[in-house]
Amino acid sequence: MTPVHMREHGHGTQDAGLVIALHGDVPAVPAHRAARASTQGLVDVGVAIAGATGGMASGTVVASAGYSALAAAGAVLAIALLPLALAARPHTGLTHAPEPAERR
16 A cells, blocks of 8 residues: 555555555565565564554553653663664675776
8 A cells, every 4th residue: 555545544644654664674575475475474463463562561551650651661672672773784894985986
């Protein structure tokens, strides 16, 4: 579904951005349709499980300790995951811009 189609179905640009972000890695999968469908299904299940887990955990935290505790826990989790996200980035091995090719 394109952002235009999503808008026609009552979704905003933030929803479109989320869909694009979640499905961005699928074109990197080999062109074999079964592999691509399997990868997409795995991504969808992972997002659903993460959302359900986050919903249950946040409800428990708010009920027992309040919104400020939930916000603090979210901040700590985000800061803790930042080094992992940075370490997982693909490295190109370049430390500077490559020299332009010589003309022949």
